[in-house]
Amino acid sequence: MKRSQTEPSIRVIFAHAAALFLVCLFLTSYSSKNPKVIGIGSRIVQELISPVQEVITVTSSRIGGFFDEYRALRDAKERNDQLLSRLAVLEMENARLREFENENSRLSKFLSFKQSSKLQGIVGRIIGNDAANWVHSVVVNVGTNDGVAIGNPAVDSAGSVVGRVVAASSGSAQVLLLTDRASSVDVMLQERRTSGILSGRQLNECELNFVELEKEIQIGDRVITSGLDGIYPKSLPVGVVSFAEKDSRGLFQKVLITPHVDFRKLEEVLIITNVEKVQ
Template sequence: MKQRTGSALRLASPLRALVHRLALVLVMAAAIGVMVLGRANGPMVSQARTAVSDAVAPILGALSEPVSFAEGLFANLEELVDLRAENARLRIERQRLVEWQNIAQRLDAENRELRNLLHFVPDPRSSFISARVIGDHTGAFVREVLISAGEKSGLRKGQAAMTGDGLAGRVSEVGTRSARVLLLTDINSRVPVMVERTRDRAILAGDNSNRPQLLYLKPGLSIQVGDRVVTSGDGGAFPPGLPVGVIDRISDGVVSVAPFVDWDHMEFLQIVDYGLDGVLSDDPVAAAAEAASAAPAPSAPPRAP
């Protein structure tokens, strides 16, 4: 019995190897046939391929529906988790905003009461004109831009040039339909400013770099990096409180300021008229005539009895 079983195994081994070889040959032949049919462009091949695609398409569609459903389910679960986290963050932010609203309302009421107590005269209302920057003349020796508004739009020398971030400069020259704006970083720019936290006054002086410096600061001040710098209103050139920048470096008595304005993406400027006359005219004759017209007329000498 054992001899018969061994003989059968010995006979089956060559048959098994032959079947494996035939299967490999058939698979290779089928692959070559598929490639040949794929490269063929005859009408019969196209019709057969189309028929196979039409037959398989419903099956593939039915198989893809569970996969799509599972993907949508996982996406909804992820959105639900994100929404819960966002909801918690918004609750905290809302509570914080409510606290700030209460503080603002209290300060507003206190401010109104102090204004009434001091008979405070409010600043005149400002007006503004928005203009596009049509020319950039910044370079190694000058920092100014050309805007598409001039005298016909109501611009005049000395008006503040603002962006959404803060003060960019002032109008230095005015034409009929255009004007030049001298930027804070120009070497000829001088702006009276103060450190918002300590109320220390200084002059912001440009040096043709992106970091103007604070001049005439008293020694021993407690200013530090990160302090905000705003206009002081001295000289009547700008109103107080316009945002300028932050102190970004203090080294060997040199205090540099990083302006809020993004100089590389400055496309529009808002020219604001605060009704201030702190900038003198470049024409001395016109300035003398204006001063003479504003002066009171001399009274007539008394007649002799």
């Protein structure tokens, strides 16, 4: 950069500077003795500066506010994502705890049934259904290692008959359900003491066979085990009569029974292991 071509003599500038320097010394001395002078001047300068400062402050605070809001929104989004994932975890946890609660409730019923009766056994969780559609059976997670043997009856938490064990391995057992055609249980009507053989017919329906024509049966009659088959203990609830018909051409009545157990909702069964002792 080139310097100005019309520069005055340095001596003249120096003279001005010296004079002004002396003025400065005087002002310093004077203002030290008269502070009011500087007070008034300061106020005037402050009055001049403050509007500019205010504009800058407002502008910078708005810019800062915009970025603060942006940061807050970004933080809120991150927080929201964290909370959503936390919520998903807690929902899973909640579902698991509810499942535990339900299981606890069902197992408590089993325990209550065991305590109220003389029966002993082990609770097995249903881990599978029979793969073949024409066989009504379930697989439970207890086996011979747990004391389960072939022929052991299985009941639900209320003590209603579910079926009997037809196969058992060390860690699991197959329970043939009451509704299977191969199933047969010696039962009787609780009030009338009329006996018959119950066999499976289809899911949630059984047939009571060998009931003589002269026996009186009404819909709603309760059916319990008779204990005569040597498999099921006496007086276990089985179901209720849902249909009864006397066919004069036959020797026996046609009687249909609806089991107490809802086999579609069954999750655990109690395998009774001390049938002989009870009988």
